[in-house]
Amino acid sequence: MTHETGRLPSDEVRGMFDRIAPVYDVMNRAMTAGLDQRWRRLAVREVVWPGDRVLDACCGTGDLAIEAERRGGKVVGLDFSERMLERARNKSGTIDWVRGDALALPFSDGEFDAVTVGFGVRNLDDLEGGLRELHRVLRPGGKVAVLEITRPRGLLRPFFRLWFDVLVPFAGKVLPGGKAYTYLPASVRRFPGPEDLAALFASAGFQGVRYRLLGGGSVALHTGTRPK
Numbered sequence: 066m067t068h069e070t071g072r073l074p075s076d077e078v079r080g081m082f083d084r085i086a087p088v089y090d091v092m093n094r095a096m097t098a099g100l101d102q103r104w105r106r107l108a109v110r111e112v113v114w115p116g117d118r119v120l121d122a123c124c125g126t127g128d129l130a131i132e133a134e135r136r137g138g139k140v141v142g143l144d145f146s147e148r149m150l151e152r153a154r155n156k157s158g159t160i161d162w163v164r165g166d167a168l169a170l171p172f173s174d175g176e177f178d179a180v181t182v183g184f185g186v187r188n189l190d191d192l193e194g195g196l197r198e199l200h201r202v203l204r205p206g207g208k209v210a211v212l213e214i215t216r217p218r219g220l221l222r223p224f225f226r227l228w229f230d231v232l233v234p235f236a237g238k239v240l241p242g243g244k245a246y247t248y249l250p251a252s253v254r255r256f257p258g259p260e261d262l263a264a265l266f267a268s269a270g271f272q273g274v275r276y277r278l279l280g281g282g283s284v285a286l287h288t289g290t291r292p293k
C-alpha cells in the first residue's frame with residue numbers, strides 16, 4: 066500500500082509515529098497556530114469530571130491525557146508507539162502510560178467513565194472496530210470524545226488545501242519522518258466527513274452522538290454516551 070492512499074498497515078503507522086515523535090509537538094503547534102491545545106481542553110471539558118477514570122487512547126506524546134488529568138481525572142494513556150510514549154512519560158509521572166493497541170484494548174468491559182481520542186481514530190486500520198472497542202471499555206452512561214481533522218467546506222476550503230496538501234507535506238520533507246506528512250493529508254482525504262463519522266459512532270452503539278466543528282471547520286469534535 067502506498068502513502069498516497071492514506072491507508073497503511075498498522076506496523077507502518079507505528080513506525081511512522083516512532084520516527085516523527087521528536088518533532089510531533091512542534092509540528093502540531095505550528096500546523097494549528099497553537100490552537101490544538103485549546104481543542105484538547107474543549108474535548109476534555111465535554112466528557113471528563115473530577116474523579117473519573119479516563120482512558121486516552123492513541124495518546125501519542127500525551128497532551129490530551131494531561132488535559133484530562135488537569136480536569137481531575139485518573140488517567141490511563143495508551144499508544145502503540147514506544148517513541149511517542151517516551152515523550153509522554155517525560156511530561157507526566159502520574160498518568161499511567163500503557164503500550165497497547167487501540168483495536169484490542171487491554172482493559173475489561175466498562176472500566177472507564179470517559180474515553181478520549183485526539184487525532185488518532187483516522188489512523189486505525191479498522192475504524193468501526195476501534196469505535197466498538199472504545200464503547201466496550203466505557204461503563205454504561207460513560208462518555209466518549211473524539212477530536213479529528215476534517216476537510217472544511219466553504220470559504221476556508223482553498224486555504225486549507227494549500228496549507229494541508231502543499232505546505233504540510235513540504236514541511237515534512239525537511240523534517241525527520243517526512244513521509245508522515247505526505248500520509249497526513251491523504252489520510253484526511255479518505256476519512257469520513259463529520260456526518261458519516263457520527264453515523265459510525267451510532268452504529269458502534271453510542272447514543273446522543275453530536276459533533277461540533279472547530280478551527281474554521283478543519284477539526285471535528287464528536288461526543289457520545291454508552292447507553293445505560
Ligand SMILES: C[S@@+](CC[C@H](N)C(=O)[O-])C[C@H]1O[C@@H](n2cnc3c(N)ncnc32)[C@H](O)[C@@H]1O
Binds near residue numbers: 128143144
Ligand atoms: C496523530 S497522533 C495523536 C496523538 C495525541 N492523541 C494528540 O492529541 O496529539 C496519533 C497517535 O495514534 C497512535 N496510534 C495509531 N494507531 C494506533 C493503534 N492501533 N493503537 C494504539 N495507538 C495507535 C500513534 O502511535 C500516534 O501516537
